[in-house]
Amino acid sequence: MAEQTALADIRSDDDGKTDAAVVRDALGVGVAVGLSGFAFGVTSAGSGLTLLQTCALSLLVFTGASQFALVGALAAGGNPLTAAAGAFFLGVRNAFYGLRLSQLLALPRAVRPFAAQWVIDETTAVALAQPTRRATRIGFAVTGLSLYILWNLTTLLGQLGAQAIGDTAAWGLDAAGPAVFLALLAPMLKTTTERAVAGLAVLLGLGLLPVLPAGVPVLAAALAAPAVLCLEGRRRGTSRGHARVDDASDAEGSAAGGSDAEGEEAR
Known part of the structure; x- marks a missing residue:
């Protein structure tokens, strides 16, 4: 400190x-x-x-x-x-x-x-x-x-x-x-995630307004933040998974290419 x-x-x-x-x-x-x-x-x-x-x-x-x-x-x-x-x-x-x-x-x-x-x-x-x-x-x-x-x-x-x-x-x-x-x-609201949270909150609040008591839709709209963040986390995890698969494929390709080159030299 x-x-x-x-x-x-x-x-x-x-x-x-x-x-x-x-x-x-x-x-x-x-x-x-x-x-x-x-x-x-x-x-x-x-x-x-x-x-x-x-x-x-x-x-x-x-x-x-x-x-x-x-x-x-x-x-x-x-x-x-x-x-x-x-x-x-x-x-x-x-x-x-x-x-x-x-x-x-x-x-x-x-x-x-x-x-x-x-x-x-x-x-x-x-x-x-x-x-x-x-x-x-x-x-x-x-x-x-x-x-x-x-x-x-x-x-x-x-x-x-x-x-x-x-x-x-x-x-x-x-x-x-x-x-x-x-x-x-x-x-x-500067980022896509922030706009998504705001948009989902509006949809939840307006959609639940006719079926829930007054004041409750506002509380339900707060669920927009964790929902969007959860989806964002899954999307990033999937993107990282694809990136790792692509890297692994590239590495295998490089290894295979190296093996072929070694075989040609041996012959």
Whole structure:
């Protein structure tokens, strides 16, 4: 660990990234994503949650995907326990982020429980992009603070705005949450495997929607990832098997050619 820290410090001198640059990048992410809280506030109001319940979700849960999954399932008439289960499984990924960030940030034990509240997709991405431990801490803290404040503020404003205009479904605002998800997800699908997982998840979710209770299709759609990865692993294994067979055939051909040449020389 000491060697890794020393290497990070050396890399920081070469990189030359200033604290101001880290703060600027972190604020950019915090502000851009924090504005999505408007969509959550509106969606939450459409699902029937009160202002207090909506604000409590943003203050205590503070992970956009899980919040949207919860209120989306409730809006569709799903069982609260099923909706909570879907939100929980989406939030589990943050625990894995925390395992990596705990090594990079190396925060005092007294601070870690508070920092854990900010372990989300955006803070992890900004932290991992930094070259040094100091820059990592600054990026994590600035992204977390700006996003937490703005997300909760826009959640409040979105809920109040939805209450002011009345029926959100009549305005089509119930689609705001899914639209935000698609906008955030689309640029991340860069490989064929990722696109296959997304496509299969959509098919599972839409196909099971008429036959399963609300909220359950979302959980079933999560099976798309292991299914695609399993098929991808088998395909690669088959490709390697064919490659080994071809190599063996080439080797046998070379050996046979060598034997024929030796026979000609003997004659």
